[in-house]
Amino acid sequence: MTIVRPARPDELPALVEHSGDTERNAATRAYLTQLLDSACTRPEWCLVAEDDDGRLTGSVVLWTIPGHDVPLAVVLFEAPADSPETATALLDAAAATARELGATELEHVVDSPAQAPQFQRNPERRGELLRTAGYEAVRDGRRFSLRNPGESGDLPADDARLTFRSLAELGPEPFVTVLAELLADTADARLAADVRQHGARRAAELLFEETAELKHEAEWWELGYDADGTVAVISLPAENPSVPVIGFVGVAPAHRGKGYATSVVIRGTRVLAAAGATEIRGDCDAANLAMARAFERAGYVNFADRLEFARPL
Incomplete structure (x- = not known):
């Protein structure tokens, strides 16, 4: 018999x-x-599975953004290969705990190939266990990394065609307006689902608010203007609790096909490098080929694929 406890x-x-x-x-x-x-987790959010002999056989940890009291995801989920029942018990216990704390959904990501710190080996089996426990895949993503940006002084220059203005200067409204325009035809499966549920404007507000939870300076967030005076790109670099990230970047529909996707990745990279970043990460939906190419042209390496799962509570 499996017992799940803190x-x-x-x-x-x-x-x-x-x-x-x-x-x-x-x-x-x-x-x-x-x-x-x-404070991304707390001791009572760290659950373990125990067998009849008192041995620990599995674990699951609830995760949130620092300063929040409601869990958003599960991490460090492990269960014995020969015991799907233990896996289900752990995931159900995590869901029950999160629900009591006010969560309405839990997420879990599966990276391939397996790597530190979660070492999610056998991703196919992990996906099966998640689906059995009520999760469904909501996004097939690609992860990118750039180490030691600008260390040798060879970080590409900013695109001379663009003029950047920051959140500190403009305030939030122009940023949300641009986000709403971009989300109306986004190639990102998760963001598209948000648009279907909330509409483009509200989805943009939620994206802005969610990204703003990450550590950032108002001067980092920028809109890039084309020579004709219209907004061409948006750049929202930030730092999550583990590593600096490109955050959200996008190119306005009227300015696509000009190479601006690479330009905006480079801009966010330069901002984070100037703030002392020694590694920067970014991601995009597998269907967003233009953004994947932009990361690669900016010097990033696709180090993993990431399936994102979600379970409604």
Whole structure:
């Protein structure tokens, strides 16, 4: 019989340890320590599965943005390969805890290939377990990374065709207006679903508010204007609790086909590099080929694919 319970203090931050897998053990232990220190989780959100002999066989941790009290996602989800029942019990317990705290949906991402800090090996099986527990895939994404941006002084220059003005100068309204225009025909599956549910304007407001939860300076967020005076691009670089990110970037429909997608990725990269970033990450929907090419042209490497899952509560 499997029992799911909050981890005891002496079980944190290690949770489940795997013999002979020191890289995984060290990385996940350090990750959970970081989550606890940054208030992305808390001890009572760290759940473990225990067998009849009192051995820990699996774990799941609830995650949120620092400063929030409502969980948004599950991380560090692991269960024995031969026990789908344990996996379901862990995911159901996490969902029940999150629901009691006011959550209406939980997310989980599956990266391939498996890597630190979560080491999500056998992504196909993980996807099956998530679907059995009521999750569905909502986005097929591509992840990109650029290490040591501008270290050798070879970071591309800004596009001379664009003139940038910041959030500090303009205020939020022009940014939300541009986001609404972009979301009306977005290639991103998750954002398109938000538009269907809320309409383009409200989806834009929610995107702006959600991105604003990440650490950023008002001077970092910019609109780029073409020579004709109209908005061509939007750039919202930020820092999540783990790493600086390009955040949201986009090119206005009237200005597509001019190479501005690469230009706006470079702009966000330069902003974060100037703020001291040693690694920058970004992502896009697999269907957004133009943005994937833009990341690559700006020097980024596609280091993983990411399936995003969601479970309504």
